[in-house]
Amino acid sequence: TNASTITKNPDYNIWLIFTKVSTKSPLTVKFENLLYNLLNVSSVLLNFNIIVDEKSKSIALLKLTEIMVKANKSMNYKFYDVQDCARKITDIYDAMMPFFSSKPGTYYSDALFYISLGLYRVAPIKQKRAILLDCDLYFKKDVALLFEEFQWFKSTAFFGLAPELTPVYKHILHMYKRKHKTTFGEFYHQRPLSPSSPNHPKGFQGYNSGVVLVDFEKQRNSTEFSKIITKESVINMTEKYKFRGHLGDQDFYTLLGYEYPELIQTLNCGFNRQLCTWWRDHGYREIFDYYFKCDHPIVVLHGNCNTRIPMD
Ligand code: UDP
Ligand code: MN
Helix, strand or coil, X not given: CCHHHHHHCCCCEEEEEECCCCCXXXXXXXXXXXXXXXXXXXXXXXXXXXXXXXXXXXXXXXXXXXXXXXXXXXXXXXXXXXXXXHHHCHHHHHHHHHHHCCCCCCCHHHHHHHHHHHHHXXXXXXXXXXXXXXXXXXXXXXXXXXXHHHHXXXXXXXXXXXXXCXXXXXXXXXXXXXXXXXXXXXXXXXXXXXXXXXXXXXXXXXXXXEEEEECHHHHHCCCHHHHHCCHHHHHHHHHHCCCCCCCCHHHHXXXXXXXXXXXXXXXXXXXXXXXXXXXXXXXXXXXXXXXXXCCCCCCEXXXXXXXXXXXX
């Protein structure tokens, strides 16, 4: 890459969460692999923003140093304390946790499952946009391709997300779908099902939050956004769809996809190619592959639910 592209747009911010680890944790290995992978696959100079607790910070520092030596490259990085971050999103956590957490309310770190929604409050004001990544990812192609997706954002979009590739939201909408004819929860390769679903007429699997593009600047300048994340708003949406999830922020993004599709830019599945097949063996064998299928060129593999990522 040339230096002028970097100076023209210095906003290549990557955010990672790295908490509750020990040197031998599987997550430590995932973190190392992803950083090394990103350093090698990126044509742009990345700024790493890493949310840590005290112990994770010292492990992260050690690994960063090793990786810079191994890759013979330097990195920009900054650490953020998990408790400071959690404190800045208390309102969001309180509004969402009752509906989207599996075992609510014991550790401050639970709040991190919602951090993507309030990251604009944590990020330095000079950051106008960022990409939040899970640690269980592997980039097959240049991470700059993901940043390029920002240019296709509709003017109303705060977030860019790729689809969830399992029937989990068909499962969660079970009650609602008994009474309402809707494409929500159906796989998106389907033909239009019903004129009563003007949003996502071809089916809508929901969103996965392993890769989240966030436009901080739009969020900070919006009065609408702060209303959408209130307790009242969350109660209204979950009540309407009889929605009880367990996947944190991505449950909320999926609801936004139902009610406010203009707020989210849908990325293609190649930008977050999930690999978890748990739902295939839990009641959805016949239809699983329709959800799981991804025909787009793969930029990012996501080894979710601890699935091993094939490296070939
Ligand atoms: N994470 C963390 N500590 C933990 C568990 C998770 O920091 O003990 C972070 C990490 O960035 C991870 C993300 O939370 O990638 C989401 O968890 P994971 O990828 O395991 O969830 P999945 O994609 O399987 O749903
Ligand atoms: Mn993940």
